[in-house]
Amino acid sequence: MAESSWLERPGLDKAAGEEFLREAFQVLLDEAVRKGTDVTEKVGETRRPPARWWGGTERGSLPDRGRIPFPPSPQVCDWKEPQELRELLDLELRSSGELPERLLERCRDVIRYSVKTCHPRFFNQLFSGLDHHALAGRLITETLNTSQYTYEIAPVFVLMEEVVLAKLRELVGWSSGDGIFCPGGSISNMYAMNVARFHHFPESRQKGSWALPRLALFTSRESHYSIQKGAAFLGIGTDNVHLVGTDERGKMIPEELEKEIQRVKAEGAKPFFVCATCGTTVLGAFDPLDGIADICQRHGLWFHVDAAWGGSALLSSKHRHLLTGIERADSVAWNPHKMLTVGLQCSAFLLRDTSGLLQRCHGAGATYLFQPDKFYDVTYDTGDKTLQCGRRVDCLKLWLLWKAAGTEGLARRVERAFAYTRYLAKEVKRRDGFQLVLEVAPAIKERMMRKGSMMVGYQPHGARVNFFRQIVTNPTVTKDDLDFFLDEIERLGQDL
Amino acid sequence: MAESSWLERPGLDKAAGEEFLREAFQVLLDEAVRKGTDVTEKVGETRRPPARWWGGTERGSLPDRGRIPFPPSPQVCDWKEPQELRELLDLELRSSGELPERLLERCRDVIRYSVKTCHPRFFNQLFSGLDHHALAGRLITETLNTSQYTYEIAPVFVLMEEVVLAKLRELVGWSSGDGIFCPGGSISNMYAMNVARFHHFPESRQKGSWALPRLALFTSRESHYSIQKGAAFLGIGTDNVHLVGTDERGKMIPEELEKEIQRVKAEGAKPFFVCATCGTTVLGAFDPLDGIADICQRHGLWFHVDAAWGGSALLSSKHRHLLTGIERADSVAWNPHKMLTVGLQCSAFLLRDTSGLLQRCHGAGATYLFQPDKFYDVTYDTGDKTLQCGRRVDCLKLWLLWKAAGTEGLARRVERAFAYTRYLAKEVKRRDGFQLVLEVAPAIKERMMRKGSMMVGYQPHGARVNFFRQIVTNPTVTKDDLDFFLDEIERLGQDL
Numbered sequence: 001m002a003e004s005s006w007l008e009r010p011g012l013d014k015a016a017g018e019e020f021l022r023e024a025f026q027v028l029l030d031e032a033v034r035k036g037t038d039v040t041e042k043v044g045e046t047r048r049p050p051a052r053w054w055g056g057t058e059r060g061s062l063p064d065r066g067r068i069p070f071p072p073s074p075q076v077c078d079w080k081e082p083q084e085l086r087e088l089l090d091l092e093l094r095s096s097g098e099l100p101e102r103l104l105e106r107c108r109d110v111i112r113y114s115v116k117t118c119h120p121r122f123f124n125q126l127f128s129g130l131d132h133h134a135l136a137g138r139l140i141t142e143t144l145n146t147s148q149y150t151y152e153i154a155p156v157f158v159l160m161e162e163v164v165l166a167k168l169r170e171l172v173g174w175s176s177g178d179g180i181f182c183p184g185g186s187i188s189n190m191y192a193m194n195v196a197r198f199h200h201f202p203e204s205r206q207k208g209s210w211a212l213p214r215l216a217l218f219t220s221r222e223s224h225y226s227i228q229k230g231a232a233f234l235g236i237g238t239d240n241v242h243l244v245g246t247d248e249r250g251k252m253i254p255e256e257l258e259k260e261i262q263r264v265k266a267e268g269a270k271p272f273f274v275c276a277t278c279g280t281t282v283l284g285a286f287d288p289l290d291g292i293a294d295i296c297q298r299h300g301l302w303f304h305v306d307a308a309w310g311g312s313a314l315l316s317s318k319h320r321h322l323l324t325g326i327e328r329a330d331s332v333a334w335n336p337h338k339m340l341t342v343g344l345q346c347s348a349f350l351l352r353d354t355s356g357l358l359q360r361c362h363g364a365g366a367t368y369l370f371q372p373d374k375f376y377d378v379t380y381d382t383g384d385k386t387l388q389c390g391r392r393v394d395c396l397k398l399w400l401l402w403k404a405a406g407t408e409g410l411a412r413r414v415e416r417a418f419a420y421t422r423y424l425a426k427e428v429k430r431r432d433g434f435q436l437v438l439e440v441a442p443a444i445k446e447r448m449m450r451k452g453s454m455m456v457g458y459q460p461h462g463a464r465v466n467f468f469r470q471i472v473t474n475p476t477v478t479k480d481d482l483d484f485f486l487d488e489i490e491r492l493g494q495d496l
Numbered sequence: 497m498a499e500s501s502w503l504e505r506p507g508l509d510k511a512a513g514e515e516f517l518r519e520a521f522q523v524l525l526d527e528a529v530r531k532g533t534d535v536t537e538k539v540g541e542t543r544r545p546p547a548r549w550w551g552g553t554e555r556g557s558l559p560d561r562g563r564i565p566f567p568p569s570p571q572v573c574d575w576k577e578p579q580e581l582r583e584l585l586d587l588e589l590r591s592s593g594e595l596p597e598r599l600l601e602r603c604r605d606v607i608r609y610s611v612k613t614c615h616p617r618f619f620n621q622l623f624s625g626l627d628h629h630a631l632a633g634r635l636i637t638e639t640l641n642t643s644q645y646t647y648e649i650a651p652v653f654v655l656m657e658e659v660v661l662a663k664l665r666e667l668v669g670w671s672s673g674d675g676i677f678c679p680g681g682s683i684s685n686m687y688a689m690n691v692a693r694f695h696h697f698p699e700s701r702q703k704g705s706w707a708l709p710r711l712a713l714f715t716s717r718e719s720h721y722s723i724q725k726g727a728a729f730l731g732i733g734t735d736n737v738h739l740v741g742t743d744e745r746g747k748m749i750p751e752e753l754e755k756e757i758q759r760v761k762a763e764g765a766k767p768f769f770v771c772a773t774c775g776t777t778v779l780g781a782f783d784p785l786d787g788i789a790d791i792c793q794r795h796g797l798w799f800h801v802d803a804a805w806g807g808s809a810l811l812s813s814k815h816r817h818l819l820t821g822i823e824r825a826d827s828v829a830w831n832p833h834k835m836l837t838v839g840l841q842c843s844a845f846l847l848r849d850t851s852g853l854l855q856r857c858h859g860a861g862a863t864y865l866f867q868p869d870k871f872y873d874v875t876y877d878t879g880d881k882t883l884q885c886g887r888r889v890d891c892l893k894l895w896l897l898w899k900a901a902g903t904e905g906l907a908r909r910v911e912r913a914f915a916y917t918r919y920l921a922k923e924v925k926r927r928d929g930f931q932l933v934l935e936v937a938p939a940i941k942e943r944m945m946r947k948g949s950m951m952v953g954y955q956p957h958g959a960r961v962n963f964f965r966q967i968v969t970n971p972t973v974t975k976d977d978l979d980f981f982l983d984e985i986e987r988l989g990q991d992l
Contacts, residue, residue: 007919010616011912011971017628018529024632025521032639033514077651082876085651091659093895097902103629106899107636110892114640114652120506124649127886130641132513133599136520138638140603143528143631144610145623145839152945153620155573155581156610163587183679184884194729208733209705225860229883232858233690235731237704282864337886343641344888362728364721368778368955368965375942380578387725388680390623390833392840396606399589403602406593416507423503446871449648459864469864475507 020100027107036116037130037476039075039484076122077115077452085113120474120481121454126281126309129341129474133404137397138343147390148181149369149383151376154393158380161395167402168334168348171314173327178358179350180385181394185308186226188333188349189275191358191387193217193230195331195351196273196302198361205361209235216264217273218242220252220287222280224306240269250285252276258295273302278323279310282461282469286310289325297328305329308347312339315407316414336398339417339473340410346394358385413475420472424482431486440496441466447492454488516596523603532612533626533972535571535980572618573611573948581609616970616977617950622777622805625837625970629900633893634839643886644677645865645879647872650889654876657891663898664830664844667810669823674854675846676881677890681804682722684829684845685771687854687883689713689726691827691847692769692798694857701857705731712760713769714738716748716783718776720802736765746781748772754791769798774819775806778957778965782806785821793824801825804843808835811903812910832894835913835969836906842890854881909971916968920978927982936992937962943988950984 080088089109098106116122118130146154148161165179182188197204201212209215215236219227221243231241242264245256261271274296276287289305296303305326311334313319314326326332330352337346351358363384370381383391402410428434441458445468448454457469470485576584585605594602612618614626642650644657661675678684693700697708705711711732715723717739727737738760741752757767770792772783785801792799801822807830809815810822822828826848833842847854859880866877879887898906924930937954944950953965966981 007975021628093898132517142634143524167589186885205728206735209731225862232701235705239702366721389682402589407591479503
């Protein structure tokens with residue numbers, strides 16, 4: 001085609017595009033939203049299990065395993081080995097485009113072989129479940145496709161982010177402050193470390209670490225690994241992360257923190273930052289914030305709370321006592337995409353500061369984006385508070401969910417999750433044989449994945465062997481699903 | 497409600513949720529996709545312009561401004577001052593939830609007052625336009641809501657990311673290598689700086705900057721501001737970012753780079769990293785990569801190319817010469833969400849390295865996620881290569897677009913963009929008065945925003961006054977839209 005003819009016409013067919021979008025939405029509604037959340041739905045073809053599933057080597061060598069279930073109905077995942085899946089998907093990118101029918105087939109396959117994280121028997125991660133209102137917010141976000149840097153380009157979302165962050169701060173116990181949504185809790189934690197460093201040593205921004213004494217930061221040995229990653233990335237070094245001892249429930253021991261600070265000071269390093277955790281990743285422990293706050297105050301250290309997982313407990317008047325003292329923090333990381341089913345990613349970094357520290361720490365004032373001669377109040381151009389340039393809109397999904405459920409509805413979700421945890425703990429104690437299970441977690445996990453009936457994470461912990469970590473925040477989970485979880489572990493592990 | 501009754505029932509109404517989702521999709525299709533891309537559509541109520549729009553102070557004081565247009569039909573944006581918009585939207589989050597009808601009304605309002613970045617007359621940012629296939633990929637991504645860390649939880653997307661990254665590397669000129677999608681180009685550039693530091697000084701990860709000589713890095717004075725932000729965040733310090741001189745087109749002058757390296761070395765600092773830019777933010781300049789690569793090779797420096805904007809020119813056999821030498825880079829940042837209309841965010845960080853440098857630099861090996869005793873090949877658990885823990889799926893939207901358009905179709909889009917640039921340059925030269933316009937950019941910008949007829953960015957550059965930066969990558973843009981752009985600037989600026 002000659003170039004001149006291009007110039008007269010759009011480069012894509014809008015009507016055909018809209019038709020495709022409509023059909024793709026129907027596919028995702030049927031295959032992902034409806035079937036993906038239905039415990040009675042059988043997805044995937046009916047099939048004999050591969051012989052290797054049972055440790056057999058020949059076709060038809062299936063031994064009699066009594067109550068061990070035959071796996072015809074993957075629901076949560078349809079497990080394929082990487083090579084097999086690669087062949088099924090035909091991922092290669094070629095010169096020519098494909099027809100809409102073929103593309104819709106591809107959409108179906110992508111959904112089919114993906115894990116249904118919205119399924120009531122998906123317990124594998126700290127996020128799970130699907131909230132339809134939050135999802136609607138996400139679809140609108142994707143369609144509007146703007147970047148959260150200036151009022152000019154994201155007027156609705158600049159104001160909305162302000163309101164949502166203020167509401168989260170209010171739950172923390174602050175009537176003022178600052179904040180920003182970050183691409184995940186790890187980066188929120190890193191923001192905290194960087195702002196703390198800048199607060200103590202403003203010259204760090206220009207001169208780097210060479211101008212500073214050797215810094216030291218403190219977190220419990222149960223804390224999230226992003227603290228280590230952050231220390232490496234920020235040029236602080238993992239050797240300067242001091243892991244403080246915890247009690248048998250996984251909570252930081254304040255006396256150990258005090259001792260560690262003294263020791264590090266005596267060695268000539270400069271403590272500047274303490275990270276407490278509310279909801280540790282493996283055990284779900286809440287550090288004693290008041291005791292830690294006292295120590296931070298005494299030594300003049302920045303007090304950060306990583307409440308990525310546990311922050312949502314602040315919504316419940318019944319459970320918010322777990323975070324007593326959080327109002328004394330200098331900064332908080334809180335991921336509503338976990339317990340509140342908002343959808344990846346929605347991670348708030350909150351600050352008590354009202355002096356513009358975040359902006360001074362991160363701002364670069366690029367004149368092509370943050371022109372000072374704009375015709376409106378440029379304090380609404382909040383994008384320079386971040387490390388990013390383009391930044392996704394993460395507030396709409398949480399805002400729409402909140403408008404739909406109300407604070408009360410969100411509180412009830414949190415309370416459900418705690419109630420289920422109690423139920424499950426009681427049931428595990430009641431059932432014989434669950435101690436035994438702990439030693440065979442990887443084998444049971446393999447059987448569960450190949451069957452696709454449910455997903456739950458496992459990990460070792462200190463000297464303890466591998467065990468399952470069960471998470472029950474998905475609002476569609478009921479007692480039946482938890483009973484299924486326990487029964488299924490018994491079934492899968494019976495012969496081990 | 498008593499707690500025991502909760503336990504028996506799901507915490508949300510799935511049927512009502514699906515119905516809401518279906519209706520919300522219809523709203524986004526009608527209001528955002530269809531009207532948002534239609535140049536003939538009139539959105540917003542018919543209204544008299546506020547008096548202040550014309551500089552008047554009283555109702556009805558509209559002066560006769562000849563050809564200056566009356567603004568009844570905002571299309572790209574429906575400008576409201578922050579306070580006015582806050583009142584229109586009722587953003588407050590309350591205790592009780594709202595009914596579906598009210599929530600759908602809210603969805604309509606969010607769309608109505610948001611900027612239509614998909615509109616053919618939105619030229620304000622390096623991203624613009626809407627590709628329906630990419631959008632379908634984004635909607636499916638949101639619905640599946642998984643995190644790209646392990647094969648277990650994202651089997652399809654682990655394999656898909658591998659294929660997409662390999663394809664991008666192939667276009668760079670590498671038959672092997674490594675990479676990862678990052679939350680934006682700024683963070684991709686920071687990954688490059690961190691990997692380069694780790695490559696030169698592996699001890700930096702544990703010991704921090706104190707164990708290293710004072711580092712120095714180099715980039716042109718036209719480079720993106722994320723290099724400065726990254727130097728501050730990584731503990732390197734902005735003083736150690738050396739801005740190299742550029743020619744009148746904005747390209748780095750290799751001789752200046754050489755001189756600067758010599759000077760910095762003589763001062764006792766340790767050069768380790770050079771960032772070249774392909775497609776600078778304001779002028780769109782491509783640095784001479786071969787000349788820069790020679791210098792990096794001679795001094796043993798990490799050679800990073802920030803091709804966030806310009807990388808997509810590699811798809812066109814006609815224009816890829818602009819990036820000659822990119823194959824000699826150690827790392828490349830490339831954002832398909834810009835020129836390829838994939839949607840925010842899709843930012844690839846690509847590496848030539850095949851030794852696992854990225855994993856060694858960033859990996860933390862958290863045992864709750866990256867268990868070494870899994871039943872499948874854990875090299876597919878690629879999540880530990882990143883700084884993040886949870887990581888959004890950014891590959892599907894690009895993969896689906898690529899399957900739909902083919903490499904040829906993508907190449908044609910790039911070529912359209914270059915052809916329109918030539919057309920526009922020719923027209924600007926042909927029309928009288930466009931020099932004059934440069935001095936009144938902020939005033940014209942204000943009028944354009946209040947009218948809502950189009951959006952284009954402006955900025956100063958060095959000693960030059962504010963000017964408009966026009967971007968023409970949206971595939972639905974035609975010559976008519978560019979003619980409109982020029983006519984509209986004339987109209988808006990006529991009396992200035």
